[in-house]
Amino acid sequence: MNGKSWLGFYGAAGNVTGSRTLIHARRGGVLVDCGLFQGTQVEREQNWQPFPFDATALEGIVLTHAHIDHSGAIPLAYKRGYRGPVFCTPGTAELLEILLRDTGRLQEEEAHHRNWHGWSKHRPALALFTEEEAAAALSLVRIVDYQVPFHLGGMEFAFHRAAHIVGSAHAHCRLPSGPTVLFSGDVGRGDHLLLGDVPPRPVADLIVCESTYGDRLHPALPSIDELQAALEPVLARRGIALMPSFAVGRAQDVIAMIAELFDAKRLPVCPVYLDSPMAAKALDITAHDERELRPEGPELLRRARHYAKITGTQDDSKRLNALRGPAVIVSASGMLTGGRILHHIVEHAGRPENALILCGYQARGTRGRRIVDGEREIKIFGQPVPLRLEVKCLTTFSAHADREGLVRWLLNGPPPERVYLNHGEPGAALALKGALEKILPRDVRIAVARGGERVDLNFLQDE
């Protein structure tokens, strides 16, 4: 009755975006995460390719968390005929509601922009999916709490807290014949200001583990100290600090830290603008998901909301053009791929008292990565923008475990038979493989997942 079980790596293999792993026990199988490819043009163009599986035959989608590189292709699956359930935790469902609609709207705006300026090779330029399609896809969401088993495609699944962002989970799967597979999703770092510790992982025979920071160790410096050191001189010279931050997770961390620095009198109080409706909504969601937070988390968020002025409309945002420092603008699009922050850079990049402070992972091909690599002139809306303001790249901010954190997470339970490393650039995945080979028992087989690879799982059933 079990047939053949297999895993298919159809994204986030050899890179960090487009997470899509198929686990198959019968019929169409279950897709764990359904993310968008982001980063370089070549990577993004993969979003236009047909799926290497039949979306209409899938029995379900299991979503580890709401970040777009894990969830953003769900509307695409809907558009291509998928009508099955999308299982996720309550926190993920709330974040998904804002993230997917926003992604659809941005796709439409970008297509509109490209048509208007005649930039596209494709005429007319099309949106990958629309806001309406994103809204329709949201009707497929089925909410399941942590630790509650649910059945899908002949398998039993359960979510376990991953402490990466609100709602984030590892997905644990029991195959029909009994062996178990654990999908790490993104693993939190454990010392996060708002979220709690990463709990011990569930036991599994095979683990698919992320490797984003497999080749790096986070600096020992606490992020709040690094943020203070970056902001202090900017505010002292009455500059404006522009802080592009991922709307879900990072933006809330940054304003919570600024509130903490104000209250501890480690920074002079100045206006702080949270210029991203999505980040503002995510702040509300984070604040009311109290059980995911550290005991001091809710109070910290309450203070953050007290200090942050939320700019709702485009016009409110445009009014910040006339802003004079000292001030901080926290906006979305952490890698400068779009959104309101680009207008602020155009407006404020010419004055050396201002600063652009990058505070997160910068994927290949993004403006953020080019700036980290030293470029001081970037193209925005087709025009070159020289960066005369100070540029700082903070190194301690991350919602991911580093190499030691990932090793610790994997060791925190009986060893599996096999480990597949995905969600990492090749150097990062190989570095983590090397570290694990030294520590895990010799009979544990560790491999780096290859894009398009299909792994037979029946060996697990022979044990």
Ligand SMILES: [Zn+2]
């Ligand atoms: Zn993530």
